Amino acid sequence: xxxDFDAVCxxxxxxxxxxxxxxxxxxxxxxxxxxxxxxxxxxxxQLTGSFKFRGAWSRLSALDAAQRARGxxxxxxxxxxxxxxxxxxxxxxxxxxxxxxxxxxxxxANTRAYGAEVALYDRAxxxxxxxxxxxxxxxxxLTLVKPYDDPWVIAGQGTCGLEIAEQAHAAGVxxxxxxxxxxxxxxxxxxxxxxxxxxxxxxxxxxEPAGFDDTARSLVSGRxxxxxxxxxxxxDAIVTPSPGEITFPIMRRLCGPGLVxxxxxxxxxxxxxxxxxxxxxxxxxxxxxxAALAGGAEGxxxxxxxxxxxxVIAVASGGNVDPAVFARALG
Amino acid sequence: xxxDFDAVCxxxxxxxxxxxxxxxxxxxxxxxxxxxxxxxxxxxxQLTGSFKFRGAWSRLSALDAAQRARGxxxxxxxxxxxxxxxxxxxxxxxxxxxxxxxxxxxxxANTRAYGAEVALYDRAxxxxxxxxxxxxxxxxxLTLVKPYDDPWVIAGQGTCGLEIAEQAHAAGVxxxxxxxxxxxxxxxxxxxxxxxxxxxxxxxxxxEPAGFDDTARSLVSGRxxxxxxxxxxxxDAIVTPSPGEITFPIMRRLCGPGLVxxxxxxxxxxxxxxxxxxxxxxxxxxxxxxAALAGGAEGxxxxxxxxxxxxVIAVASGGNVDPAVFARALG
Numbered sequence: 001x002x003x004d005f006d007a008v009c010x011x012x013x014x015x016x017x018x019x020x021x022x023x024x025x026x027x028x029x030x031x032x033x034x035x036x037x038x039x040x041x042x043x044x045x046q047l048t049g050s051f052k053f054r055g056a057w058s059r060l061s062a063l064d065a066a067q068r069a070r071g072x073x074x075x076x077x078x079x080x081x082x083x084x085x086x087x088x089x090x091x092x093x094x095x096x097x098x099x100x101x102x103x104x105x106x107x108x109a110n111t112r113a114y115g116a117e118v119a120l121y122d123r124a125x126x127x128x129x130x131x132x133x134x135x136x137x138x139x140x141x142l143t144l145v146k147p148y149d150d151p152w153v154i155a156g157q158g159t160c161g162l163e164i165a166e167q168a169h170a171a172g173v174x175x176x177x178x179x180x181x182x183x184x185x186x187x188x189x190x191x192x193x194x195x196x197x198x199x200x201x202x203x204x205x206x207x208e209p210a211g212f213d214d215t216a217r218s219l220v221s222g223r224x225x226x227x228x229x230x231x232x233x234x235x236d237a238i239v240t241p242s243p244g245e246i247t248f249p250i251m252r253r254l255c256g257p258g259l260v261x262x263x264x265x266x267x268x269x270x271x272x273x274x275x276x277x278x279x280x281x282x283x284x285x286x287x288x289x290x291a292a293l294a295g296g297a298e299g300x301x302x303x304x305x306x307x308x309x310x311x312v313i314a315v316a317s318g319g320n321v322d323p324a325v326f327a328r329a330l331g
Numbered sequence: 332x333x334x335d336f337d338a339v340c341x342x343x344x345x346x347x348x349x350x351x352x353x354x355x356x357x358x359x360x361x362x363x364x365x366x367x368x369x370x371x372x373x374x375x376x377q378l379t380g381s382f383k384f385r386g387a388w389s390r391l392s393a394l395d396a397a398q399r400a401r402g403x404x405x406x407x408x409x410x411x412x413x414x415x416x417x418x419x420x421x422x423x424x425x426x427x428x429x430x431x432x433x434x435x436x437x438x439x440a441n442t443r444a445y446g447a448e449v450a451l452y453d454r455a456x457x458x459x460x461x462x463x464x465x466x467x468x469x470x471x472x473l474t475l476v477k478p479y480d481d482p483w484v485i486a487g488q489g490t491c492g493l494e495i496a497e498q499a500h501a502a503g504v505x506x507x508x509x510x511x512x513x514x515x516x517x518x519x520x521x522x523x524x525x526x527x528x529x530x531x532x533x534x535x536x537x538x539e540p541a542g543f544d545d546t547a548r549s550l551v552s553g554r555x556x557x558x559x560x561x562x563x564x565x566x567d568a569i570v571t572p573s574p575g576e577i578t579f580p581i582m583r584r585l586c587g588p589g590l591v592x593x594x595x596x597x598x599x600x601x602x603x604x605x606x607x608x609x610x611x612x613x614x615x616x617x618x619x620x621x622a623a624l625a626g627g628a629e630g631x632x633x634x635x636x637x638x639x640x641x642x643v644i645a646v647a648s649g650g651n652v653d654p655a656v657f658a659r660a661l662g
Contacts, residue, residue: 029445280610323661
């Protein structure tokens with residue numbers, strides 16, 4: 001299966017009625033603060049609190065009957081886990097999720113609440129999650145659902161881009177940068193494919209946390225760069241070692257330059273989303289909005305509204321944040 | 332002008348393109364906790380962070396040219412102020428807002444940020460806001476925009492009910508209680524009028540904070556009861572002395588019994604909305620969800636989904652909350 005615009009459209013048909021069509025929000029006071037229109041795709045309002053449900057549903061709903069009967073396995077520190085867990089339950093399938101024992105407590109609890117079996121491994125102690133997962137999958141014939149480097153997952157996550165294309169057009173914005181919170185690049189590449197076919201005037205750009213800007217550097221060098229550290233950002237949801245084998249060529253062909261924001265900027269964007277948009281974002285889900293507020297995009301979008309500069313679109317990709325971290329952002 | 336279903340439909344035409352069509356959200360984990368489907372109309376995502384913008388726009392957009400040229404005046408502790416301020420600015424009108432000096436700091440700051448002139452009065456010290464407002468209005472020929480006891484405001488706020496009717500039908504719910512956060516009854520009566528015409532199987536019910544249940548008691552006694560205290564709830568947005576002269580007969584004719592929740596229940600509903608729906612609610616905007624989670628409605632709605640009991644719809648009416656209060660709800 002080739003991840004392309006047609007694949008995104010096919011995924012959209014499978015997702016119809018199963019996923020939320022999230023709103024594209026705008027706040028006059030946020031526009032004034034940013035000096036331009038900032039349109040925010042509130043994907044935190046998606047089922048399970050992040051865009052990951054789209055990719056999970058896309059992948060699981062395309063499995064054959066034998067695969068469905070055996071079930072699926074996924075590795076995830078959180079949002080992908082919840083997406084796979086709920087999709088599996090609603091499709092009547094078994095799901096086993098391999099999670100690091102130091103993942104946010106809320107994400108582990110939610111994954112179990114959605115009906116999945118959680119297998120914890122000791123990330124800090126160096127336990128090999130691949131070996132654990134491979135053992136479980138081989139024993140029970142489970143199908144591995146990758147978080148981003150999978151054509152069906154990319155296509156499913158790209159359905160968010162189809163909605164952005166329609167909603168931006170309705171808001172009078174036909175040329176702008178679309179900033180996407182980026183980990184392994186599944187979401188960014190999927191959105192880029194959707195925009196290529198549905199709104200050629202909109203250009204996807206990945207946004208990453210400082211110190212974990214593997215995609216931004218890879219887009220500059222032309223090859224898949226690797227981060228120096230495996231973890232250490234509050235933006236845990238989007239920390240990955242490097243862009244994917246499948247996602248990177250798509251991003252290289254379609255995306256504008258990457259953007260990088262600090263943890264402090266991500267927290268400030270969470271506070272802005274709380275104050276101005278009334279949505280809850282996790283740090284990793286707020287980096288695109290942080291970049292939009294920092295003026296980090298040079299789109300050729302249309303001005304208007306309360307903003308004076310060019311419009312920008314930021315995808316608010318997830319809201320699964322522990323209350324203590326959220327309180328820190330507000331403080 | 333008679334506040335009826337036709338008036339709500341006319342207001343919807345004036346509001347088209349000016350207000351946000353807010354989503355009707357649902358969370359599988361929230362359904363499980365409640366034991367039934369809980370559909371949440373996320374009106375906190377409306378412009379200015381509450382449903383008040385609908386009524387303000389409805390009223391201001393129906394003024395004649397001479398009234399528009401002179402401008403408007405409103406009394407409000409917050410949400411109505413912001414709604415009138417933004418509607419006036421977008422319609423090119425002057426707005427003067429009379430606010431108590433002890434209103435939440437965020438609401439005063441926002442009202443000014445939307446371009447309105449704020450005239451503060453000493454509520455705790457007993458200063459007469461009516462006299463202040465009358466003086467300002469007489470001097471400049473301003474039109475008073477009441478927060479709820481006005482047919483145009485009621486009709487405008489009722490447009491939210493038209494959306495609920497359509498969205499509930501799309502979600503497979505045709506018989507259910509629709510719980511509405513209730514102060515003076517403008518929102519509740521407007522939603523009730525909309526449902527009467529657009530979804531007769533849906534029944535509006537007012538929800539109030541304990542100690543300020545004037546509407547619930549009025550629906551029982553058949554006359555407009557008055558609260559014992561003028562203030563003293565964290566649900567400041569929906570504390571009014573009694574139901575309105577115009578709103579009460581509508582509620583009496585169309586609404587089911589009123590529901591009452593405690594401040595603690597309102598705070599818990601804010602936390603549930605944070606965790607499960609990723610939306611920000613203020614205490615007064617969370618009382619309907621609090622009642623839904625407390626099992627306080629006896630709708631004849633349809634079961635299904637993760638919930639086992641009958642479906643209920645809760646309107647989440649506003650999200651303008653100071654960070655300290657929000658942190659308290661999460662703690």
